[in-house]
Amino acid sequence: MNVLKRELRGGFRTVLIWTLIVAGLNVMMIAFIKSFTMDAQALQEFIKAFPPELIKAFGLDRISLAEPIGYYATEVYLIVILAGSIFAALTGASLLAKEEDEKTVEFLLARPVSRGSVVVQKALACVVFLLFFNGVITAVNLVGYAVMVEQEYSQTALLQLSIAPFFAQLAFAGLAFLSGIFWTRRRAVYSVVLAMTMGTYFLGMVSLISERMAWLRWFSPFRYVEAADIAIAGSIHLPYALGLTAVSIACVGIANLIYAKRDISV
Amino acid sequence: MAAIETTHLKKYYGKTRGIEDVTLSVDEGEIFGFIGPNGAGKSTTIRTLLNFIFPTGGEARVLGLDPVSESKQIRAQVGYLPAEVGYYEDMTVRALLEYSAEFYAMDDVTTKRRIGDLAATFELDIARKAHTLSTGNRKKVGICLALLHSPRLLILDEPTAGLDPLMQRRLLEVLADENRRGATVFFSSHVLSEVQQFCHRVAILKDGKVLRTEEIGRLRTGQFLKVRATFAPGDAPDSLGVPGAIHEHRENHTLELLYNGDINVLIRQLGNHRLVTLALEEPPLEEIFMRYYERGGETQ
Numbered sequence: 001m002n003v004l005k006r007e008l009r010g011g012f013r014t015v016l017i018w019t020l021i022v023a024g025l026n027v028m029m030i031a032f033i034k035s036f037t038m039d040a041q042a043l044q045e046f047i048k049a050f051p052p053e054l055i056k057a058f059g060l061d062r063i064s065l066a067e068p069i070g071y072y073a074t075e076v077y078l079i080v081i082l083a084g085s086i087f088a089a090l091t092g093a094s095l096l097a098k099e100e101d102e103k104t105v106e107f108l109l110a111r112p113v114s115r116g117s118v119v120v121q122k123a124l125a126c127v128v129f130l131l132f133f134n135g136v137i138t139a140v141n142l143v144g145y146a147v148m149v150e151q152e153y154s155q156t157a158l159l160q161l162s163i164a165p166f167f168a169q170l171a172f173a174g175l176a177f178l179s180g181i182f183w184t185r186r187r188a189v190y191s192v193v194l195a196m197t198m199g200t201y202f203l204g205m206v207s208l209i210s211e212r213m214a215w216l217r218w219f220s221p222f223r224y225v226e227a228a229d230i231a232i233a234g235s236i237h238l239p240y241a242l243g244l245t246a247v248s249i250a251c252v253g254i255a256n257l258i259y260a261k262r263d264i265s266v
Numbered sequence: 267m268a269a270i271e272t273t274h275l276k277k278y279y280g281k282t283r284g285i286e287d288v289t290l291s292v293d294e295g296e297i298f299g300f301i302g303p304n305g306a307g308k309s310t311t312i313r314t315l316l317n318f319i320f321p322t323g324g325e326a327r328v329l330g331l332d333p334v335s336e337s338k339q340i341r342a343q344v345g346y347l348p349a350e351v352g353y354y355e356d357m358t359v360r361a362l363l364e365y366s367a368e369f370y371a372m373d374d375v376t377t378k379r380r381i382g383d384l385a386a387t388f389e390l391d392i393a394r395k396a397h398t399l400s401t402g403n404r405k406k407v408g409i410c411l412a413l414l415h416s417p418r419l420l421i422l423d424e425p426t427a428g429l430d431p432l433m434q435r436r437l438l439e440v441l442a443d444e445n446r447r448g449a450t451v452f453f454s455s456h457v458l459s460e461v462q463q464f465c466h467r468v469a470i471l472k473d474g475k476v477l478r479t480e481e482i483g484r485l486r487t488g489q490f491l492k493v494r495a496t497f498a499p500g501d502a503p504d505s506l507g508v509p510g511a512i513h514e515h516r517e518n519h520t521l522e523l524l525y526n527g528d529i530n531v532l533i534r535q536l537g538n539h540r541l542v543t544l545a546l547e548e549p550p551l552e553e554i555f556m557r558y559y560e561r562g563g564e565t566q
Contacts, residue, residue, distance in 0.1 A: 102354075106352065109318060
């Protein structure tokens with residue numbers, strides 16, 4: 001497992017920076033909660049003035065910004081899932097692509113290690129990074145809410161909302177990991193996976209706004225862990241979480257098959 | 267058993283030729299040179315043997331194993347130096363060497379000793395980060411990585427490129443020691459003098475094809491003689507007109523040629539003219555190889 005160890009050691013600083021920035025933003029957003037929940041009536045009136053499409057897109061037709069869980073689902077969750085998914089996509093994309101881009105692939109594959117083992121160890125490193133990122137964010141959320149929120153709220157719902165982005169991130173990381181097989185220059189693969197992440201985010205938004213375009217939701221990992229759905233249900237929809245995990249595993253499996261058979265470029 | 271054996275090995279990248287027909291056999295325990303001009307296919311052959319790329323046709327065995335299906339077992343016994351070396355730039359030289367040793371399950375004591383020995387031999391500061399290394403030092407790190415686990419077969423792609431002459435000599439000495447230990451050394455080069463000094467046999471590659479595999483001694487001697495004769499004014503012939511004389515070239519009173527016929531015939535023919543000076547010498551390998559490249563290996 002020395003490839004895994006090397007990845008964890010080599011990538012930890014980047015992961016820590018991402019984690020601290022997103023956790024810091026979360027703390028800041030949680031600190032603002034009082035100003036939203038103080039005058040619920042006035043806030044509801046203010047939101048009513050928004051275009052109906054916007055209200056729908058952010059799930060404000062189903063949940064209330066004035067309640068702690070509603071606030072998290074509409075304000076804080078967006079940061080975690082969007083930034084976290086970008087982080088996951090970039091991390092996943094770089095794991096294989098960087099070896100060819102930086103010409104270290106001959107160093108690595110000249111050693112007695114199978115390509116399959118390299119793929120699996122790198123994928124595991126990505127999972128560890130995501131677990132660390134989401135573990136810290138979840139801890140920050142739970143502690144932040146316990147310290148700064150005075151109103152009653154469901155801790156279970158908060159926990160579920162904190163964990164949910166992990167599954168979308170897994171799917172993005174898997175898709176990006178697979179992309180790293182085809183685009184072996186970091187700049188190229190980063191562009192591809194950023195376009196994929198932002199593109200599917202907007203697909204998800206469109207599917208929420210327009211009834212006619214609702215079918216697009218199936219193509220957006222974001223929509224499988226929709227904050228409003230989780231806030232209302234109080235839990236993640238398990239089949240969706242499993243589906244996102246399956247997408248990720250399938251991507252790694254396909255990456256493994258292709259990587260084992262293709263020429264290495266340097 | 268041959269350390270490396272290929273039969274009509276071929277590699278195409280789509281329609282682009284990598285190698286066309288590489289047939290060679292490297293015996294265990296020998297030092298084998300693989301030479302050719304840039305683009306001849308030396309690196310492509312090596313990268314096929316190590317399964318970085320997949321062959322389009324032909325067959326190959328390395329240490330009796332199949333490079334595609336048994337690549338991991340091959341790499342456990344091979345030390346490889348790529349022509350262009352890439353490292354994890356955030357790591358120190360020591361960390362790179364230790365990381366490499368982990369793959370070969372080397373114990374800590376052996377690893378530490380080997381790293382110390384190699385660093386001393388190649389005058390390498392192992393505390394430096396990879397991104398601070400000069401081209402020559404990067405090459406030295408690559409050489410240490412290839413040698414670290416005392417492999418059975420060393421495959422080195424242009425190993426002396428980027429090294430100063432002193433370090434080149436030291437490398438060749440170390441490789442000779444490795445060879446005495448029993449290691450087979452297979453190295454590519456376009457620096458003919460090192461091949462001349464160092465190898466037992468050599469394969470000449472041109473346009474993706476092995477033109478010849480030859481013992482260095484045979485290649486150098488018994489085949490061509492470089493002749494330089496200066497004649498008295500007015501008696502210098504344009505050509506000696508003897509069989510086996512090629513590349514005849516006269517400038518003023520001096521005639522130069524390459525000769526691979528009966529020496530007595532040559533001397534008799536030269537005696538028909540009034541000689542001032544005569545020099546006979548073995549031609550440098552450069553001249554022999556140039557002829558291979560020019561004539562596609564037809565010249566014997």
